[in-house]
Amino acid sequence: MLISYLVPVVLVVMLLAASIRILPEYKRGVVFFLGRFQSVKGPGLIIIIPGIQKMEVVDLRVVTMDVPEQDVISRDNVTVKVNAVLYFRVVDPEKAIIQVENFTQATSQLAQTTLRSVLGKHDLDEMLSERDKLNDDIQEIIDSSAENWGIKVANVEIKHVDLDESMIRAIARQAEAERERRAKVIHAEGELQASRKLVEAANVMAENSAALQLRYLQTMSDMSNKNASTIVFPLPMDIMEAFRHLKASPAAQARTGGQAPEDGSAS
Numbered sequence: 001m002l003i004s005y006l007v008p009v010v011l012v013v014m015l016l017a018a019s020i021r022i023l024p025e026y027k028r029g030v031v032f033f034l035g036r037f038q039s040v041k042g043p044g045l046i047i048i049i050p051g052i053q054k055m056e057v058v059d060l061r062v063v064t065m066d067v068p069e070q071d072v073i074s075r076d077n078v079t080v081k082v083n084a085v086l087y088f089r090v091v092d093p094e095k096a097i098i099q100v101e102n103f104t105q106a107t108s109q110l111a112q113t114t115l116r117s118v119l120g121k122h123d124l125d126e127m128l129s130e131r132d133k134l135n136d137d138i139q140e141i142i143d144s145s146a147e148n149w150g151i152k153v154a155n156v157e158i159k160h161v162d163l164d165e166s167m168i169r170a171i172a173r174q175a176e177a178e179r180e181r182r183a184k185v186i187h188a189e190g191e192l193q194a195s196r197k198l199v200e201a202a203n204v205m206a207e208n209s210a211a212l213q214l215r216y217l218q219t220m221s222d223m224s225n226k227n228a229s230t231i232v233f234p235l236p237m238d239i240m241e242a243f244r245h246l247k248a249s250p251a252a253q254a255r256t257g258g259q260a261p262e263d264g265s266a267s
Contacts (some may be wrong), residue, residue, distance in 0.1 A: 019057060021046040028093045029055040040093050058093040062154060063104070067111045069162075078124045081162040086111045086142070092150030100149045109145055111156070114141050131158050 023029055023042035031038045031046075033052045041055070048055055052095055067084040074080065090096045095104045118138050119127060127134065135156050143153040163171070 018050040030097045062089045072119045072126045076123045084158045087154040091152045095150030
């Protein structure tokens with residue numbers, strides 16, 4: 001008698017255990033009734049009928065996926081190894097279960113092919129210097145393709161772009177040549193600016209003889225502050241002009257019959 005009562009009780013307990021599901025806040029259950037989609041349930045307590053209803057549980061949290069290293073040939077025929085990280089989450093549990101067999105694997109394969117396709121359209125310099133733009137392009141393509149699976153791609157980040165040793169040396173030589181070019185350009189620009197300033201200073205001195213005399217005095221003052229055994233005195237240009245007048249005066253006297261010029265500059 002006791003066994004006959006225990007058997008139904010055990011069956012009822014087992015049926016209740018198989019029928020009750022408790023889903024946390026970050027999960028949803030896709031319920032099928034006799035193989036047909038019925039509804040998306042959760043979170044909380046869910047009761048299903050064993051054998052008639054079936055439930056697939058989907059996690060709605062953001063998934064961090066490492067995209068395996070890919071061999072990429074850039075537009076300028078340079079072979080590099082690139083890997084990335086992908087952040088995505090399920091926004092439509094019904095599509096994630098019905099539209100694709102394994103949405104995680106499908107998203108991974110899509111990310112790998114998109115990574116090779118997008119990076120293959122760019123040069124090596126763009127891969128190294130424009131990662132933000134490439135990340136946005138890859139994210140946009142994967143997101144638009146995975147939308148039919150109920151997947152939302154939050155972000156894509158390129159982690160590493162690995163080059164072989166020969167390419168690293170070539171890039172180092174290119175960077176060194178670029179630095180030398182910039183140094184030469186800066187030096188040439190400095191020489192040009194200095195020459196312009198010198199021309200301006202010469203024009204000022206030519207217009208005002210007092211400025212030239214002040215420059216002479218400044219030069220002598222600078223030389224007197226140094227412990228030099230040789231002292232150079234600058235010769236004013238007015239003295240040279242006087243010597244030229246003296247040299248020209250005999251010829252002028254010969255033409256004028258020995259008379260001194262009226263201006264009295266030489267005798």
